[in-house]
Amino acid sequence: MRKQATKSTRKEVLRRIAQMEQDLKDRHERELRELAGEAPEAEEITPEQLLAQMSLGSEKAAEPAEKEPVAKTEPKKKRNRQKERLAKREAEFKKLQQEAENEASVQPNLKELELKNIADLCTAARLVQHNITPDGHCLFASIADQLQQRHSITMTVQELRTRAANQIRSDPDTFAPFLFDEDKMEVRNVEEYTDKLENTIMWGGDLEILALAREFDCPISVMMSGRAPLRVNENGQQPELKLVYYQHVFGLGEHYNSLRDMV
Structure with a gap:
């Protein structure tokens, strides 16, 4: 990867690496002051890694974003309240009818x-x-x-x-x-x-x-x-x-x- 990069590209990469290292160092120091704890050492980023990240980022940008499939939601079944009321009345009527028949069965003829x-x-x-x-x-x-x-x-x-x-x-x-x-x-x-x-x-x-x-x-x-x-x-x-x-x-x-x- 290093052989394929041009001189201008290398300079730009080295400059950005240095800037990133400095930013990382400053951030760690700030966090240490805030938390009064030890922070892990920052991992050094090589020019080859930066070029690879830049190349990968450009490829991802070129690819069209895939649309996430929209989950189909079945419509909620509407309650038929009138039908429920009729069924309830019918059940009550049958209950009363059965009670009347039971009562009649024990009544004298x-x-x-x-x-x-x-x-x-x-x-x-x-x-x-x-x-x-x-x-x-x-x-x-x-x-x-x-x-x-x-x-x-x-x-x-x-x-x-x-x-x-x-x-x-x-x-x-x-x-x-x-x-x-x-x-x-x-x-x-x-x-x-x-x-x-x-x-x-x-x-x-x-x-x-x-x-x-x-x-x-x-x-x-x-x-x-x-x-x-x-x-x-x-x-x-x-x-x-x-x-x-x-x-x-x-x-x-x-x-x-x-x-x-x-x-």
């Missing part, structure tokens, strides 16, 4: 219980049921069957509806407690109620039972599961009419059947 209780009551009272079609007329059809069995009176359902309506109209004060509407907190209009009773298939209940018991001057008893029988107009002079009331057996709700004497 009210339909079976009612059937058994009434069957036992009928056996004890020596009565048999006469099945009536479960519809809005079942109370009046049951009473019609009882009048025929126990009073030898033949009446149609429509005739019984009219008789009950007229009985209520004739003595509104007696029947007023039955006409109280708890939702509206007022007594229903007698004329409107009796018109509906007479001309529609409105279900009959305690009010109509009392009206017909007074109409035919007889007691009427209603057998029920888990409760004492309901008896109205107990001072009536004619033979008692006997009905049975169901609350759970029929899908349409309340139902009445006629009770005949066991033969």
